[in-house]
Amino acid sequence: MTELTDLGVAAIRDGVQDGAFSAREVAEAFVAKVSAAKQLNAFLVETPDHAFAAADAADKARAAGEAAKPLAGVPIGMKDLFCTKGVPSTAASHILEGFTPPYESTVSQKLWDAGAGMLGKLNMDQFAMGSSNETSAFGNVISPWRRSDGGNAPLAPGGSSGGSSAAIAARLCPAATGTDTGGSIRQPAAFTGIAGIKPTYGRCSRFGIVAFASSLDQAGPMARDVRDCAIMLEAMAGFDARDATSLELDVPRWEAGLSSDLKGKRIGIPKEYRVENMPSEIDALWQRGIDWARDAGAEIVEVSLPHTKYALPAYYIIAPAEASSNLARYDGVRYGLRDLPDGANLQDMYAATRAAGFGDEVKRRIMIGTYVLSAGYYDAYFTQASKVRTLIARDFDAAWESCDLLLTPTAPSAAFALGEKSADPIAMYLNDVFTVPSSLAGLPAMSVPAGLDGHGLPLGLQVIGKALDEQGVLNAGLALEQRAGFAARPEAWW
Amino acid sequence: MVDYRIQGATGEWEVVIGLEVHAQVTSNAKLFSGASTAFGAEPNTQVSLVDAAMPGMLPVPNRECIRQAVRTGMAIDAAINKWSRFDRKNYFYADLPQGYQISQLYHPLVGEGSLDIELDEGGTKTIGVERIHVEQDAGKLMHDQHPTRSYVDLNRSGVALMEIVSRPDMRSPAEAGAYVRKLRSILRYVGSCDGNMEEGSMRADVNVSVRKPGAPFGTRTETKNVNSVRFVMQAIEHEANRQVDVLEAGGTIVQETRLYDPDSGTTRSMRSKEDAHDYRYFPDPDLLPLELDDAFLDECRASLPELPDAKRARYEGLGITPYNAGVLTAEVETARWFDALLEAGAKPVQASNWVASELFGALNRLGKGIEESPVSPSQAAELLGLVADDTLSGSLAKQVFEIMLETGDDPAKIVEERGLKQTSDTGAIEKVIAEVMAANEDKVADYRGGKDKLFGFFVGQTMKAMAGKANPQVVNELLKKALG
Known part of the structure; x- marks a missing residue:
């Protein structure tokens, strides 16, 4: 028999329901894996009791003949950006060290209501700012993957949801939550050979998620395959009156609607995504993806998204601007870290607390954001970036005239080594080049594992859909997934 | 018409005044959270997770607060913007948990309007209102609880305010006083603010500049948080005279924020323009633009009561003297009481004279407001009816009224029991x-x-x-x- 920890969400759900194994057995198996994988540093907090309680409830309900909840018996990982009641929630920042919320985020609550249990809180880039997990205040996550050339250089699991991606790839949990502001679900998914979807902005409530950039932040699931993502997303999505940007729409039955038949679908290939210096392997993978899509019945069309090159600069104005304001609440007054030097006044306390509490990347973005919003620069930066954002959205609208979905690489490279880019913020920011435009436009987009590079590292393909067409995105993802037949997994060294 | 002028050594000076009035919106809940807004509660007992700006908490607009601001705008004939937006005003202070105030800079809810004030010398003057926007109030620092520490009370944090910004159309302390009184009267008629200045429900930032009559506007100063009509007038008078003194001594006025000290009746500098915060306003990304549909606006309009000016004109049309009409309509409670009196069948002119003399005299003596009057409008109407049909003489009516005030009994009962009926036998x-x-x-x-x-x-x-x-x-x- 395969190990229980090799099973995905659907298999665990079905197995528990059929009585092939108990939820308790599943939880115990994953809890053991988690506690044995400390080297990866994927979990900031382990919560076995939470997982066991949910498992026992699932087993009890089954024994009592009650209808199974959609995620009954499925233990998951929770990105530490989600506030979880009674469990420390830090956004991987020193400034929130020791903070235990007396409330639950809407998304995590929905998952618990669906029967899922929590294995622990997952490490991440501090305040979700980063693409490598190196900005965590509690040490970076190490990817379970290693290059096949025998080099043992520790690799980045991607970011910001790098704890989530590493944990799933290492089979520490079958699925996890992520959040995506400019690619923070999709890029780590691509780096670690798993699937992840960022739904349409507004699908998942932001209530209780520590804010990075409010107009871009979206929660989404990360899992081993497309079906598991669909199951998770169904549980996570839905209108929430406590988030004014939440969409008041019913949640589609995405899992039931899955189909890898792409007949009648037109898939656009945006020519602006053929960026300079892109590794030929990425290009080749993209071409394979195009062939698979055609094989699945789709018609391939070349499209243009002319403002693509302005997306990254606009994103790195808008996201820091919002962050500089969103992070003002971490001031040492009410919760979290307070640094009060002797004789300090209020201003001194702010300065000392924030200097000690925020990491360098967070400080960098607060400063950029403060600058672009300041009098005299606002129009040149923030207003201009907002206009670019509108143009980017229009690019997509125009593209939808000739296609239904877009297919692109997820990231311009495979996972890089830890430390390789951390000294060069711009090189790091370039990692988001393919994921940022759809974030700015609020569109659903997902990454599916599609192959390995020459070093044996996973590469991902991205599908971008029209607003609210998660089903189309998932279906195309499924078609690619089936044809890619991605079966590689990192060999355990931890 | 007598112009208000400051007599300086170099001649006459004219005062130019604009007011920004902050009025707390009457609502059970705060602007973006469900927390209660009751005044006088124990510190930090009316604070939601949103008001305390806990991580991941989000603002959700309170429909009633928006509705009240729209109704207020309609009451001053203002343009209602069907599309408006909330902006963040960023600054750090311990009474501001989010590190920003949610306000409306670029696209306020209410645009241009106006209201008429009654001038002391008779006649009216129209004062322009530039805009009304809604915003969050801040919390309160308490410095008297501990020798070395300050405490924060967040009960007011997130309470909805309307900021009502006038045009610089006022030219004397009296006009400014009349404007605040009129605005307060309208707010209370509409029911969008209780106008209680002592409790801080209404306070004004006072912009003052001086100039030689006919000259362009001078540099203005802004005196913050003045919380009574008298103080507004005092602050203007002091500030205008101070500015004249500075200018005549060869100095210049710096654009600055000043504080009013009610004990001395003077203003002092708080911070100059150079020290002014850069508030880094930008659209609040947690909130979608506010779009008002016609049904909502129709409901707002339909729910407006008869307003002071209209009521006053109606009373005058009933033969009531302009003076009495003014007195009866200034306060919404008085007008409400008087309308009930008319509805109960009292004759307007007789009733207006009786209210203005007998009832007000009695309430004054008792130290009671009209809403606490021991005599109800229907009882008063009955009393006036007994005078009108000659059952009671004027002096008998006074006697009966005194007994009514003491006992709360109906006049007919008093007349019957005490045999106070007048005889024409x-x-x-x-x-x-x-x-x-x-x-x-x-x-x-x-x-x-x-x-x-x-x-x-x-x-x-x-x-x-x-x-x-x-x-x-x-x-x-x-x-x-x-x-x-």
Whole structure:
């Protein structure tokens, strides 16, 4: 028999329901894996009791003949950006060290209501700012993957949801939550050979998620395959009156609607995504993806998204601007870290607390954001970036005239080594080049594992859909997934 | 019309005044959270997770607060913007948990409007209102709880305010006072703010500049958080005179924020323009633009009560004197009471005189507001009816009213039980007159000899003999006849 920890969400759900194994057995198996994988540093907090309680409830309900909840018996990982009641929630920042919320985020609550249990809180880039997990205040996550050339250089699991991606790839949990502001679900998914979807902005409530950039932040699931993502997303999505940007729409039955038949679908290939210096392997993978899509019945069309090159600069104005304001609440007054030097006044306390509490990347973005919003620069930066954002959205609208979905690489490279880019913020920011435009436009987009590079590292393909067409995105993802037949997994060294 | 002028050494100066009035919106819940807004609660007992800016908490607009601001805008004939947006005003302070105030800089909810003020010298003047926007209030720092630390009370944090920004259209402290009073009256009619300045429900930032009459606007200063009509007027007077002194001494006015000290009646500098915060306003990304549909606006309009100016005109149309009409409409409670009185059948002119003299006199004596009047409008209408149908004379009515104030009884009951009904029974009156004349034969002779003034004596004696219950008019007629 395969190990229980090799099973995905659907298999665990079905197995528990059929009585092939108990939820308790599943939880115990994953809890053991988690506690044995400390080297990866994927979990900031382990919560076995939470997982066991949910498992026992699932087993009890089954024994009592009650209808199974959609995620009954499925233990998951929770990105530490989600506030979880009674469990420390830090956004991987020193400034929130020791903070235990007396409330639950809407998304995590929905998952618990669906029967899922929590294995622990997952490490991440501090305040979700980063693409490598190196900005965590509690040490970076190490990817379970290693290059096949025998080099043992520790690799980045991607970011910001790098704890989530590493944990799933290492089979520490079958699925996890992520959040995506400019690619923070999709890029780590691509780096670690798993699937992840960022739904349409507004699908998942932001209530209780520590804010990075409010107009871009979206929660989404990360899992081993497309079906598991669909199951998770169904549980996570839905209108929430406590988030004014939440969409008041019913949640589609995405899992039931899955189909890898792409007949009648037109898939656009945006020519602006053929960026300079892109590794030929990425290009080749993209071409394979195009062939698979055609094989699945789709018609391939070349499209243009002319403002693509302005997306990254606009994103790195808008996201820091919002962050500089969103992070003002971490001031040492009410919760979290307070640094009060002797004789300090209020201003001194702010300065000392924030200097000690925020990491360098967070400080960098607060400063950029403060600058672009300041009098005299606002129009040149923030207003201009907002206009670019509108143009980017229009690019997509125009593209939808000739296609239904877009297919692109997820990231311009495979996972890089830890430390390789951390000294060069711009090189790091370039990692988001393919994921940022759809974030700015609020569109659903997902990454599916599609192959390995020459070093044996996973590469991902991205599908971008029209607003609210998660089903189309998932279906195309499924078609690619089936044809890619991605079966590689990192060999355990931890 | 007499212009208000400051007499300086170099001649006359004109004062230019604009007011930004912050009015707390009447609502059970805060602007973006469900927390209560009741005044006077224990510190930090009316604070939601949103108000305390806990991580991941989000603002959700309170429909009622928006509705009240829209109704207020409609009450001053202002343009209502069907599309508006919330902006963040960023600054750090311990009473501001989010590190920003959610306000509306770029696209306010309410645009241009105006209101008319009554001038002391008679007539009215129209004062322009530039805009009304809604925003969050901050919390409160308490410095008196501990020798070395300050405490924060977040009960007010997130409470909805309307900021009502006037045009610089006022030219004297009196006009500014009249503007605040009129605005307060309108807010209270509309029910969008209780206008309670002592509790901080309404406060004003006062912009003042001076110039030689006819010259361009001078540099203005802004005096923050002035919380009574009297203080507004005092602050303007002091600030205008200060500016004149500075200018005439060869100095210049710096654009700055000043504080008003009610104890000394003076203002002092708080911070200059150079120290002013860069608030880094930008659209709040947690909130979608506010879009108002016609049904919502229709409901807002339909729910507006008759407003002070319209009511005043209506009262004058009923024959009520302009003075009485003004007095009766200034406060919404008075107007509401008076309308109920009219509805209960009282005759407008008689009723207005009675309210303005008798009722106000009595309430003053008792130290009560009209809403606490021991006599209800329907009881008052009954009393006035008894006067109108000659059941009671004026003086009897006063007696009955006093008893009503004490007992709360209906006038008919009092009249019945105490026999205070006036009599027009000519037989009974004639009998008493005959007795009075018999007892005062000398005075009858004097009267008939030409001493007309004695007529009053006979009236008095007759009324006295009848314990005040005789109809004075009948007494007059019968006496004239009897005395010949």
